[in-house]
Amino acid sequence: MTRKMWGLIPVLDCSQLLSLCATHCKPSVCPITTSAPRVDPPLHTMSDQAFVTLATNDRYAKGAMVLGQSLLNHNTTRKLVALVGPHVAEPCRDALRSIFDEVQVVDVMDSGDTAHLSLMKRPDLGVTFTKLHCWSLTHYSKCVFMDADTLVLSNIDELFEREELSAAPDPGWPDCFNSGVFVFRPSNETHEKLLAFCRENGSFDGGDQGVLNSFFNTWAMADISKHLPFIYNLSSIAIYSYLPAFKEYGRDAKVVHFLGKVKPWNYSYDAQTGEVKGHSLSPDQCHLHPDYLLMWWQLYAKSVQPLMQQAYGEAPFLSGFVDTSTDGELHEDLRENQAPVAPPPQKVSSEVRKQRWEAGQIDYMGDDSFDNIARKLDSFLK
Numbered sequence: 001m002t003r004k005m006w007g008l009i010p011v012l013d014c015s016q017l018l019s020l021c022a023t024h025c026k027p028s029v030c031p032i033t034t035s036a037p038r039v040d041p042p043l044h045t046m047s048d049q050a051f052v053t054l055a056t057n058d059r060y061a062k063g064a065m066v067l068g069q070s071l072l073n074h075n076t077t078r079k080l081v082a083l084v085g086p087h088v089a090e091p092c093r094d095a096l097r098s099i100f101d102e103v104q105v106v107d108v109m110d111s112g113d114t115a116h117l118s119l120m121k122r123p124d125l126g127v128t129f130t131k132l133h134c135w136s137l138t139h140y141s142k143c144v145f146m147d148a149d150t151l152v153l154s155n156i157d158e159l160f161e162r163e164e165l166s167a168a169p170d171p172g173w174p175d176c177f178n179s180g181v182f183v184f185r186p187s188n189e190t191h192e193k194l195l196a197f198c199r200e201n202g203s204f205d206g207g208d209q210g211v212l213n214s215f216f217n218t219w220a221m222a223d224i225s226k227h228l229p230f231i232y233n234l235s236s237i238a239i240y241s242y243l244p245a246f247k248e249y250g251r252d253a254k255v256v257h258f259l260g261k262v263k264p265w266n267y268s269y270d271a272q273t274g275e276v277k278g279h280s281l282s283p284d285q286c287h288l289h290p291d292y293l294l295m296w297w298q299l300y301a302k303s304v305q306p307l308m309q310q311a312y313g314e315a316p317f318l319s320g321f322v323d324t325s326t327d328g329e330l331h332e333d334l335r336e337n338q339a340p341v342a343p344p345p346q347k348v349s350s351e352v353r354k355q356r357w358e359a360g361q362i363d364y365m366g367d368d369s370f371d372n373i374a375r376k377l378d379s380f381l382k
């Protein structure tokens with residue numbers, strides 16, 4: 001039977017899969033409660049604890065704003081801190097300031113200390129060093145770092161009950177933690193040690209996740225309380241690699257992480273129709289769940305875009321909205337996506353697919369996706 005199946009499994013492209021998923025596995029998260037952008041100073045009660053994020057350019061700054069606003073919408077009682085790289089434009093920093101309690105510029109080149117020295121020796125790890133700067137926020141006793149490509153779906157202040165270094169497993173190698181969401185204790189000593197470690201050992205994956213996993217190398221085995229449940233860092237890639245689990249547990253998700261090359265801000269949004277545009281641009285990379293993608297854009301449209309408009313005034317900026325004057329053509333922001341748009345995957349024969357399957361090269365996102373196989377099995381059982 002397995003042999004027979006090979007020629008019969010229907011071949012769907014990614015956009016077809018996404019449309020199937022949109023109807024079959026709704027994340028069933030709470031409806032979005034977007035509020036007007038905050039104007040008054042926040043009434044935080046825990047002033048020595050903070051959520052921290054990082055934006056190295058204007059696009060990530062948009063992500064940071066959506067993340068910050070999502071934390072506010074779910075009534076966090078902690079401070080909000082945005083670290084920004086030197087390339088983030090001034091109006092973007094202004095818009096960030098209306099959401100975050102603190103917007104701090106981190107320029108590793110200017111720091112004139114161990115960090116600068118480290119960067120001179122390992123220029124390839126520039127962004128990594130910038131992220132490690134979160135340990136220097138010593139006016140806080142404990143922090144939760146969150147990537148700018150994450151989105152909060154409910155209050156997650158309970159994370160502050162955890163200790164350094166707490167994080168959720170990475171879907172690709174679950175004995176490593178994913179560094180998109182982690183609990184840490186700012187400390188100059190740890191900061192220096194991390195930089196020295198990074199300088200001497202580099203990063204096995206070229207980024208901060210490799211460095212942090214090598215540094216906090218007892219995470220996998222030592223203390224289960226430092227393992228955050230996966231629902232605190234649900235990466236979009238995991239949704240499609242284990243769809244039944246997503247159908248069972250997805251509704252409990254508290255944080256979505258838009259992992260991968262294509263980010264929500266690489267799409268565009270039609271404010272008139274409330275639709276996200278641009279799914280078809282990169283068929284092999286569109287692993288973002290359409291419902292979460294839509295939530296991101298709704299929050300952006302309601303609370304972030306007005307702040308950007310205010311900050312930029314008459315000056316033009318990349319809003320990400322579809323320009324209706326060009327009849328639905330995608331906005332430039334989408335086309336300038338840094339990730340090169342790969343050609344659509346070539347159709348391969350059943351025989352080749354079978355060989356790949358047997359060699360362990362399973363195309364979980366495409367031809368061998370759960371939906372395709374389930375549909376084939378269903379057709380046998382009918």
Ligand SMILES: [Mn+2]
Binds near residue numbers: 147148149180258259
């Ligand atoms: Mn990320």
